[in-house]
Amino acid sequence: MIVKKIQFAMAKVVLHYFNGRGRMETIRWLLAVAGVEFEEEFITDPQQYEKLVSDGDLVFGQLPMVEIDGMKLVQTKAILNYIAGKYNLYGKDLKQRAMIDMYSEGVRDLMERFLVLCILSPAELKTKLENIQAKATGRYLPVYEKALRGSQYLVDDQLSCADIHLLEATIMLEEKFPEILTNFPNVEAFQGRMKDLPTIHKFLQPNSMRKPQPDEVYVATVKKVFHKLFS
Numbered sequence: 001m002i003v004k005k006i007q008f009a010m011a012k013v014v015l016h017y018f019n020g021r022g023r024m025e026t027i028r029w030l031l032a033v034a035g036v037e038f039e040e041e042f043i044t045d046p047q048q049y050e051k052l053v054s055d056g057d058l059v060f061g062q063l064p065m066v067e068i069d070g071m072k073l074v075q076t077k078a079i080l081n082y083i084a085g086k087y088n089l090y091g092k093d094l095k096q097r098a099m100i101d102m103y104s105e106g107v108r109d110l111m112e113r114f115l116v117l118c119i120l121s122p123a124e125l126k127t128k129l130e131n132i133q134a135k136a137t138g139r140y141l142p143v144y145e146k147a148l149r150g151s152q153y154l155v156d157d158q159l160s161c162a163d164i165h166l167l168e169a170t171i172m173l174e175e176k177f178p179e180i181l182t183n184f185p186n187v188e189a190f191q192g193r194m195k196d197l198p199t200i201h202k203f204l205q206p207n208s209m210r211k212p213q214p215d216e217v218y219v220a221t222v223k224k225v226f227h228k229l230f231s
Contacts, residue, residue: 012039019211020211024064032203057074060075101162103162110169167194
């Protein structure tokens with residue numbers, strides 16, 4: 001009797017977005033920390049975007065879109081929750097998931113403020129940055145400082161997607177305000193611990209899949225693809 005060995009190729013994870021941070025960067029972070037390799041299909045012209053829409057891949061006509069486990073997922077929160085759940089980064093019960101969601105949504109509120117920075121005029125940018133710094137130090141960071149008092153992670157001392165989102169946010173904040181964590185020692189210590197995790201350390205190295213801060217090329221590409229919105 002001959003036994004045939006059948007090898008099943010693991011389905012690739014493919015990210016469809018621009019070659020920049022935007023709403024995809026948090027997804028990249030989560031996949032990288034989970035140790036999941038992924039490929040990227042960069043959107044560079046309107047025809048690519050319009051084809052995704054006409055093919056029915058973008059259910060709501062919005063990016064990002066992630067191909068994973070035979071699905072074409074859209075809507076950032078749905079994508080993040082699926083990845084977190086699949087890779088044990090979403091708690092073990094409803095109560096933990098509720099707390100993870102609470103802390104994640106707080107981080108998301110803060111990070112949303114960064115999305116428009118690349119299209120602002122110098123005067124608008126200065127005002128917006130001042131607002132972000134005030135909100136971060138007055139509203140958001142104090143919450144995480146308290147949550148991390150005597151705890152390694154945000155929820156029940158277990159690594160979750162909320163911790164990964166917070167780490168990403170603190171690094172983004174320090175890019176704009178290098179001393180912002182000075183008065184938040186628990187958050188600062190948390191950031192240091194997180195950076196030592198092997199998959200995070202790898203993701204923070206040069207030439208990883210992590211994207212730099214948006215530049216003029218990124219902004220021009222987004223405007224080109226979504227030209228109808230900017231015309």
